[in-house]
Amino acid sequence: MKIFLAGTGTMGSGIAQVFAQFGNEVCMYDRELALVDRAYARIEKQLTRQLDKGRMTEEEVAATLSLLSKTESLEDAEDCDLVIEAIFEDMDAKHDLFRKLDVICRPDCLFCSNTSSLSITEMAHGLGHESKFLGFHFFNPAPVMKLVEIVKGANTAPETIAQAKEIALAIEKEAVEVKESPGFIVNRILVPMINEACDLYYQGVASAEDIDTAMRFGANHPMGPLALGDLIGLDVVLDIMNILYEETGDPKYRASLQLKSMVRAGDLGRKSGKGFYDYKK
Structure with missing residues (x-):
């Protein structure tokens, strides 16, 4: 082919x-x-x-x-x-x-x-x-x-x-x-979880490391949601959240202020060298 x-x-x-x-x-x-x-x-x-x-x-x-x-x-x-x-x-x-x-x-x-x-x-x-x-x-x-x-x-x-x-x-x-549905299966479930983790960080509930550790060992996830957001690209995460919100009108898909501010600052995760973690070291 x-x-x-x-x-x-x-x-x-x-x-x-x-x-x-x-x-x-x-x-x-x-x-x-x-x-x-x-x-x-x-x-x-x-x-x-x-x-x-x-x-x-x-x-x-x-x-x-x-x-x-x-x-x-x-x-x-x-x-x-x-x-x-x-x-x-x-x-x-x-x-x-x-x-x-x-x-x-x-x-x-x-x-x-x-x-x-x-x-x-x-x-x-x-x-x-x-x-x-x-x-x-x-x-x-x-x-x-x-x-x-x-x-x-x-x-x-x-x-x-x-x-x-x-x-x-x-x-x-x-x-x-x-x-056909906004976000299909995986992103409809996964991206709002990453967004919720961003909100927890924004509210000072826990550090990025502790949020990720909690989900790795408490939910048996291979990677924490914030590290995963960094891998995907926080700009991509934000784009998907915006699409979910625009398509459904459901406030549960409203993007986190933490996510928005990081994307505006150019802190997009691994591809920019910095996100919730520093990849320039």
């Missing part, structure tokens, strides 16, 4: 790595080739770590990298079987990207968005590929996390869902089918 991967940030590069490791050609696209080069370097670094740990051979690393190609032209999607979009969470930007791809790609090409919370129906509206459009939501880091949420839009064909499940199985992911 040949995949066109649009958006080469952390999630995009992880998704590209997953498909390439399972023998698929992946054409990595971004608006600037420098961004694609950076993503390729991230993948190469991750594969080298697997080699050093004895989890991959030199031949497997070389074979995986050989399946990755780079482009800054959407025209290279014309012969792909599958498009996966992994750009930033903005409906207008995503719809505009798919609108352009709609006239380039083959009619039988599957269109997938990695959106974590936006409406698949709205994103696919008016496209020729509307029946071939669905959500295919990976979790970070994509090469490690085993779950994919398969999200059906109002006009997604049943055979499209079946095809997506087969693809998930082929890359050894556990797939869950989700009715």
Whole structure:
């Protein structure tokens, strides 16, 4: 299978790595080739770590990298079987990207968005590929996390869902089918928990370390909610909370003032070097 991967940030590069490791050609696209080069370097670094740990051979690393190609032209999607979009969470930007791809790609090409919370129906509206459009939501880091949420839009064909499940199985992911709803399953439950932890910190109930320790040892979570927020990116957490609140109008989804202030200050977590914890040390 040949995949066109649009958006080469952390999630995009992880998704590209997953498909390439399972023998698929992946054409990595971004608006600037420098961004694609950076993503390729991230993948190469991750594969080298697997080699050093004895989890991959030199031949497997070389074979995986050989399946990755780079482009800054959407025209290279014309012969792909599958498009996966992994750009930033903005409906207008995503719809505009798919609108352009709609006239380039083959009619039988599957269109997938990695959106974590936006409406698949709205994103696919008016496209020729509307029946071939669905959500295919990976979790970070994509090469490690085993779950994919398969999200059906109002006009997604049943055979499209079946095809997506087969693809998930082929890359050894556990797939869950989700009715379109703000945040789907995982983020609808997880992100408000992170937001509540932010509120506890804001109110001075406990330190970040103690909040995370409590959830690790009291709820058997592998990572505390504030450390997890730092890993996801606090800006992403805030975006999802805002979408949940806008879509439902439910005050329980109102973003924490602590979360808002940290994002305004540029303290986004691991990717900025500082969040609830300092990663510059």
